[in-house]
Amino acid sequence: MKIRSAKVIVTCPGRNFVTLKIETDEGLTGLGDATLNGRELAVASYLTDHVIPCLIGRDPQQVEDIWQYLYRGAYWRGGPVTMSAIAAVDTALWDIKAKAAGMPLYQLLGGKSRNGVMVYGHANGADISETVDEVAKFLDLGYKAVRAQCGIPGLPSTYGVSKDKMFYEPADADLPTENLWSSEKYLDHVPQLFERLRDKFGFGPHLLHDAHHRLTPIEAARLGKSLEPYRLFWMEDVVPAENQAAFRTIRQHTVTPIAIGEIFNTLWQCQTLIEEGLIDYIRATVVHAGGITHLRRIATLADIHHVRTGCHGATDLSPVCMGAALHFDTWVPNFGIQEYMTHTPETDAVFPHSYWFEDGYLHPGDTPGHGVDIDEELAAKYPYSRAYLPMNRLQDGTMYNW
Numbered sequence: 001m002k003i004r005s006a007k008v009i010v011t012c013p014g015r016n017f018v019t020l021k022i023e024t025d026e027g028l029t030g031l032g033d034a035t036l037n038g039r040e041l042a043v044a045s046y047l048t049d050h051v052i053p054c055l056i057g058r059d060p061q062q063v064e065d066i067w068q069y070l071y072r073g074a075y076w077r078g079g080p081v082t083m084s085a086i087a088a089v090d091t092a093l094w095d096i097k098a099k100a101a102g103m104p105l106y107q108l109l110g111g112k113s114r115n116g117v118m119v120y121g122h123a124n125g126a127d128i129s130e131t132v133d134e135v136a137k138f139l140d141l142g143y144k145a146v147r148a149q150c151g152i153p154g155l156p157s158t159y160g161v162s163k164d165k166m167f168y169e170p171a172d173a174d175l176p177t178e179n180l181w182s183s184e185k186y187l188d189h190v191p192q193l194f195e196r197l198r199d200k201f202g203f204g205p206h207l208l209h210d211a212h213h214r215l216t217p218i219e220a221a222r223l224g225k226s227l228e229p230y231r232l233f234w235m236e237d238v239v240p241a242e243n244q245a246a247f248r249t250i251r252q253h254t255v256t257p258i259a260i261g262e263i264f265n266t267l268w269q270c271q272t273l274i275e276e277g278l279i280d281y282i283r284a285t286v287v288h289a290g291g292i293t294h295l296r297r298i299a300t301l302a303d304i305h306h307v308r309t310g311c312h313g314a315t316d317l318s319p320v321c322m323g324a325a326l327h328f329d330t331w332v333p334n335f336g337i338q339e340y341m342t343h344t345p346e347t348d349a350v351f352p353h354s355y356w357f358e359d360g361y362l363h364p365g366d367t368p369g370h371g372v373d374i375d376e377e378l379a380a381k382y383p384y385s386r387a388y389l390p391m392n393r394l395q396d397g398t399m400y401n402w
Ligand SMILES: O=C(O)[C@@H](O)[C@@H](O)[C@H](O)[C@H](O)CO
Pocket: 037, 170, 210, 212, 262, 312, 313, 314, 315, 316, 339, 389
């Protein structure tokens, strides 16, 4: 078998998605997600201008060799653009391999380790009362786990809190909007939210929270301690992780479980976190962490150190990434949870898929491959439209972690 052609499809059914489609001389096709929020065209160019020419004529069955060829061969290793491009190739090749075998992808990875993939939904509200109402809606839909975010008194807008309720759009403008941030106000307010949620819903549902890399280690330690009575499933991205050793401070102070990894691209960015047992959940996922091939390595290292997975699954990761992640989740022995923000109906129509939600769990389906397709005619009706994630400044104007 040989790769006959490959192309990049950019579409914007409400938000931008970049998809790689690889076709073989035997007529099999495979899809990989290559979406990097706010930097989409950089990955599209990396693929079209630098990767696709090297793929033509190669044997698509050599998934590992092609991964190594693109990773080692480029000389310039790692980084979000490179690793999203490699991920797209890798995902498309696994899709082709599974289709050629006539199997759903999870079978090739080692088969089912569970009957369904537990997911968490996103509840957000302008204030505590609204967030409580939103959490109730998710629980009514059958979710076993809900992430809760809420507006902070004294801050005009906060990332993750939006008018959209079943999903919110991370990239919200043609040029980046700017939010204001105060860790002091945040740290005072968040424990009150979880106190109300536990009062109302008890300890049955799993509750999660995302701090978007905005605290210092000692502030994160304080957050973890103040949330201990409410027994969260995890607190996510409490500090930026360029300095992995900084997590030791947080760990020394709190037993609230720690999750991180949605912006990680390689194993090297979480090696210390995993090997020293500084985190409980690794949130790297297929599209930004080098595809199934590399994510599997991260998960295997994590397993040895009692760290479980919690793949990123926001709306800026396309249904192609979600489909691949669900096959991975169905197999991976140290599965923790999967994030699930529902896509819009327009996006679902562009990417017909075999996965479905039922009673708090997603199921990947049994279609050969990863089970996600693209309607190219429909995709062509939604041209690229530039959009950025918002940014964050402190109240005195200092540029801050978003
Ligand atoms: O946990 C999450 O889903 C968030 O952190 C995302 O909204 C993230 O900010 C976006 O995916 C960034 O593109």
